[in-house]
Amino acid sequence: MARTTYPKDRFDQLPAGSGRVGAHRAENPHMRGWVVLLWAALATVVLVAAGIFGTLVLTGRVTLSPEPEPTVAAPAVATPALDTTYDVLVLNATPEAGLASRARDDIIAAGWEADLVLAGDAGSDDFATTTVYYPLPADEAAALALADVIGGAQVVQSDVYQPVDDPDSRQLAVVLGLDRVSGGQPTP
Template identity: 40%
Template sequence: MANFPKDRFDTLPDDLVRVGAHRAPKRAGAGWITFAWAALATGVLVGAGLIGVGILDSSLSFTEPTSEAAPGGTTVPTAEPVTDPATVADREITVTVLNGTATAGLQDDAATVLEDQGWTIGSQASSSATDITQTIVYYSDAANEDVARGIVLAIGVGDVRLSDAYQGAPVTVVVGSDFVPAG
């Protein structure tokens, strides 16, 4: 190993805080500037990722579920409602009931009405939204439109919509404030 002679840079005074020009004091606000650049880079990457996924996956949609509506805004009936759940027992359809209002337990009341008429209830819960005014029965497969229309008749209020918003649930009832429980 080579031995180099000592020079003036090898010995430093004890009171010297900085050593070299590259160790200048930090500027005020330098941390915020770094944070801003990182936030900007994150936003650009997330935006580019969403655009990329939107281009590659045509089923991605940022819109609310829609219904089949006539020009006047009314829903066009396209299937005869099922009034007897036993006639569709071979389809093994379970109904999910969600409470879209601030009234506690409304999903239980709607589920009871449906169970009393023979419908199979899969689950009941509160919806993430609590300001739903109109009861909507969503069905994920066009073949289940007749069941959805039968459920509207069973609870006495609502409209039906074909939607993939509730994956894994053949029929989902989102109870709105227009539903009034019996009794």
């Protein structure tokens, strides 16, 4: 191949001290290789993380949509059902004498046999709110009816007042509180 020569023009006439010859390009920076390496490392980390996350999603270990929260059904409210076959223990936990006997008389008047209703004093005289205690969830309706018989009371499931000698016995316990004392305050 023959070499072609072109006529000289103004670009060929450079000052003698410039030292510039040919095309002028910027020098490669010294850190350019490190920048490429860092970008490659970052891309590798992102791709590996995306692969792990994708695998977890596909295998079902991670879900993208939140699980619906389980709905909590409102507890069923028992309707009072008078059941006079329960033993009833009436305890007076106030300083006013005779409250347990009067409550016992009201319970007997509601249909209970006299030998199924026991009345006595509690170990303290500062119980705040009159409460009917029942042992099992199935006994709640009877406890609510008993609370209505004595003129209203709080109803709580607890086996604290159940007879120890006969675990098969069905017993409701009424603890009369200071809310039954005249004016809601203990009498002197």
